[in-house]
Amino acid sequence: MSGSSTIAPTKPSTQERRLRLPGLSGQLATTLLPFIGLLVLCLVLFILTPNFLTYGNLLNVGVQASTIAVMAFGMTFVIVAGGIDLSVGSVAALSGMLSAWMFATADLPGWLALVGGLLTGLVAGAVSGFAVAYGRLPAFIATLAMLSVARGLTLVISDGRPIRTSPAVSWLGSDVLGVPVPIIVLAVAGIVTAVILNRTVIGRSMYAVGGNEEAARLSGIPVKRVLVTVFALSGLFAALAGMLIAGRLDSAQPQAASGYELDAIAAVVIGGASLSGGVGRASGTLVGALILAVIRNGLNVLGVSSFWQQVVIGLVIALAVFVDVLRRRGTRS
């Protein structure tokens, strides 16, 4: 490199410098604005019914968001890596049920039943992941099959009846120093998700795999291992959500969490992730899950008829994402 030294290294020109500022505020927007949307939603509800903004009701919303949020955190890994996981609801039910069964029928100690339940989810997720990574099944099919299998096994184990959970699981439904444990679990799960996605090698690899699988593979990223990991994580988080449900109800239900998969995916997408992979954040997912919980809670508190509730929920979901779309278009141009 001799002759080239006459060339001055590329320096940012002034116009390029100017760019950096809006760039920063753009990033700010990505994280802040959906949150502002959430605040507006809360404000509207507060004006409509003062009962909404009470400490007690906000705790309610937090608790009610916790299940979907925890599932959605797990789903974020999968969606960032370009997949989808339809089995989270069923896996949550299976984990909760197997944990209760370990305690009630297999007489394991309570904490072991809790760990066993979590492992169940991890294994179920890893199985889906193997089917996707090594069996080359589309994620939609692999996890749809797991949805069916996990729900079936839940029914087989329980013989269709609820089973009482272990004290360790029930504890997840209680309060600690006035704060409901589900909210604490929610917070911890969110932080763990954010750290994994942002800071770890496997997390950054998820974005690469979701963004362009072939480019990731050719760069030496172990794509298959990443895929198995994301589904295993999703299963683990689903199991944790299953424990929360069982803990809050003091019993594992055979039909627990059915249909939750669509809510979890919706939370992730409302939070700004793209189903084509490579994009998504833990904070966005949290906001998405909170928006869903606030809508549900708000409609209950407002006393909207349950038939109309479904109509309104659909409209608000569409609106929330539409606002996000507008915002992005705004920051881009």
Next chain:
Amino acid sequence: MSGSSTIAPTKPSTQERRLRLPGLSGQLATTLLPFIGLLVLCLVLFILTPNFLTYGNLLNVGVQASTIAVMAFGMTFVIVAGGIDLSVGSVAALSGMLSAWMFATADLPGWLALVGGLLTGLVAGAVSGFAVAYGRLPAFIATLAMLSVARGLTLVISDGRPIRTSPAVSWLGSDVLGVPVPIIVLAVAGIVTAVILNRTVIGRSMYAVGGNEEAARLSGIPVKRVLVTVFALSGLFAALAGMLIAGRLDSAQPQAASGYELDAIAAVVIGGASLSGGVGRASGTLVGALILAVIRNGLNVLGVSSFWQQVVIGLVIALAVFVDVLRRRGTRS
């Protein structure tokens, strides 16, 4: 530049020629082999229970496949164009219900109620399409919102109760010359789908949009119009499926077809389509829907317990797609 061409123009080498043969037989395989898989499934069921392969039962399977198949045909358009439609089950219910309401409450003539129901689906689909094409909503979100809205409206209209259908709709549940009308509808819908996808300009545009939206746009294909069309078609086909359900039951049910969206998508994917768009065939979708119906019918006929049925269905879906994956890998290398 005449004499300068010392170098021969690009020619395909023999290896490329050789490649073409498997290419042709590969196409044969794409249409034939899943069908063979279906035949094997039928044979297994026949060995397990002779009741399976009776004329009457095969008609049953056909009728039972018709609802999902018709929805799945509509879904094929959407998936080929790179989208997904979660609302088909709800739109089917809404169309059936609104049609019944038009007849029972608004006193419209029966055939008009039938047409009205179909238009309902078309409009609902077009609304989703507009949201996707012009509102830039992800298809998953737009149709998830429509799922919720359409189901809510169905409940509002019906007040949660079944409504009797018009005679024109009920006719869809009857037989013509010993052949059940649903099977005739299934066949016609399949042919229409195949013709649209293979022969028409809009059909070919769907493949282009699903295969590479940017390239389609730069080639002057009206991408937005194509997107609205595929969702409108999906809504129309869903409405037709809704009429079939209502016709067979002589009544429109508020909970009709809930959860069918996953079955319809599964049928399309089992039939060889890719959720990332650009790939899919009407014949594949038919086979996918038949495989699902045969599994369900077979498990009933075999008397498998309700709990285990779900486990088996999940495994068979995974297996069916896995065989397809293996086959493709086989023809490629």
Next chain:
Amino acid sequence: MTAAAPVPASEPSRSRTSVPAPAPVLTLDSVSKSFGPVDVLKDITVHVRPGRVQVLLGENGAGKSTLIKMMSGIYQPDGGRVVVDGKAVHLGSVRDAERLGIATIHQELNLVPSMTVAENVLMGRLPSRGGFVSRRTTRRLAREALDRVRLDVDLDTPVGQLGIARQQLVEIAKALSLNARVLILDEPTAALTGSETEVLFGVVEELRRDDVAMVFISHHLEEIAAIGDEVSVLRDGALVAEVPASTPEDELVRLMVGRDITEQYPRRTHTPGEEVLLDVRGLTRTGVLHGIDVQVRAGEVVGVAGLVGAGRTELLRAIAGADPYDSGTVHVDGQRLAPRSVGSAVAAGIGHVPEDRKGQGLVLDASVAENLGYATLAATSRAGFADRSGQRSRAQEVATRLRIRMRDVDQAARDLSGGNQQKIVFGRWVLAGSRVLLLDEPTRGVDVGARVEIYELINAVAAAGGAVLLVSSDLPEVLGVSDRVLVMSGGRLTGELPASTATQDQVMALAVKHADDDDHVAPSHGPEGSPS
């Protein structure tokens, strides 16, 4: 560019600049364009005249593609006017431009991989009656268009199964079949070898005779003299000069980069060692590769030449672990690599620049820094945590070294110009400090100045005892950079030449040899297979 390209010298009979310039069909009148706060183009006027080839020249990121996108209706100018036939027009969409007879071959391929060649050629314009596609007319029109570029492939082949070069030809055929008055060619030759380039230029001459107006962009300066008429030189989004195409290359380079480039192919001072660093033996993949032996010594640069479809890409991919192979071995520094494992290849020090930067090289939504750092993500981590600040500063360093033109390393790769994207893919392995580079068309779309940078880097790797296997369709490049040249044809090695003495004719002779001799394909037969 001193080496002669396989391009005919300009024919004396051509009109060129001898007659007064005809009135322009299309004019960009003082246009400017910005993305957000960045002014990409500033007050530029360009005329496109019938029967003339207007060349746009500039470094990577100078704004050439952005400029032509305003002619084809993809972008609308923020300031200034688009004038067609003397009237100011608004080109709101691709359709608008097509209606006015403006066709574009874009820098990036715009094909649908899953659809057939025929449908891709006529995409958006499938001949139809009553909404039904007329298949016979489709096939006929597609065949005609493909014949013009002498591309002889089965009309029913999915385009995704063709190599990049043939896809480029399909793209060209597609634009030609529009029978446009104005044809815009954005780096159409970047992915082509000399022979296809020649065919393309033949077509350009025909179009010139038919008074078609053309815009041409290329980083191969010798092509400008070969077919261009006038040259507009862009620098940093501003028009710095308008000169005739006959301007000497040195002068063009000076106008473009603002300095002289003395040596197009910088020579190395050291000689390769004896130790074989990359040792490939008997590599075979049924139908694709046939018993390939390649040895690259430490400090050596080996070029691989061949026609499109010779299997060069397949060879590199097999060595890099990207594709499986049926038999044979790959050793790096005496250590055998596991087949079909990119991970073990990267760990052994292999760096592979794939031929398709968008499809195989880049995560477009990720930042420049992320893209540069993928190969070192795991190696630089601690306890599973990525070394983000370290990665970022290393990426910054490499980006500066490669003169990647961007806002900052956090900009999304998608927003960079084509040549700068190519530099990212190369830079990944610079950052990783790879000892064995497998380069598949590493300078495609890269400007003259930056190309020298890449050659310097190749030399630096070799000087540090590395080994480089270079596939390029740019023959002067292969001859100018390599120590020796291997020639492939039909998946076999057909010969080896020392680069210092080899001529392009010798290489081409070897490149067509095998196909003619062993493959039982009559070379000069007309369109094979597909009737009608």
Next chain:
Amino acid sequence: GTAACGRGDTDGGGSDEGSGKSVTLSLSTLNNPFFVDVRDGAQEAADELGIDLTVVDAQNDSTAQTDQIASAVSSGTEGLLINAVDSDAAAAAVAPALSGDLPVIGVDRTVNGAEITSLVSSDNVAGGSQAADALAKAIGEQGKVIVLQGQPGTSASRDRGAGFTEGIAAYPGIEVVAMQTANFDRAQALDVATNLLQANPDVVGIFAENDEMALGAIQALGARAGDDVHVVGFDGTDDGLAAVESGTLEATIAQQPRELGRQSVELMADVLAGETVDSEVPVAVETVTKDNVGDYQS
């Protein structure tokens, strides 16, 4: 907040003991005409008594029910009527109401493991047993029967199924040849019944765990319904009663859902007025056949 109720017809509304109080009715689902009837009965009574009734629908999800009740309590409801999605899981759901000293009345299903004020219910297990008797009688205590099960894992399916199995065991001549789920859904019942009849052509009786599935089975049977094959349903919905009248449905076990809803609200009004009430209020479960169907149709 002003509670906008599902039915906007709050026309009358006499001033009675519970007047002006706001009460929440948490239903397991409204996607089933039975519970729509419960709601209608409750709404009627509320309108008459001037009670501000808010109806929430848990969509058969215990967790959603827990969430909705928590929301209702924090928004200031004064009394809770709960139709539990699942009896065992409902204790947690009613906990916030009980800790706020609100009266809690179970509707149709009990709440296990919590001290609720009262329970207005009909006995599903007994109903299942009655269904067995009705079916046995119709087929002459002889022959093969099939059972269409509700959604696996729901208490209604469990209790009715258990009652039927228990009841049918008393008839040694009857054999249950198949039990399959149709998820309480009419369309699914049509398919499943068709398939089961294909596998077991000599079936003479069908018990469906709700009327919707019974009607689906009747559709599958076509002309054979009520003739060669006798069907017994459960719930006594409008469509079910109509089918009984026309003879295609042999019998249905009528729970009088309107009555359930009405009595629950009336009981709540009493509680809110400070009266003491019985801890269990039974609502008659009747076997409705062609003979007495007239008494049940509105």
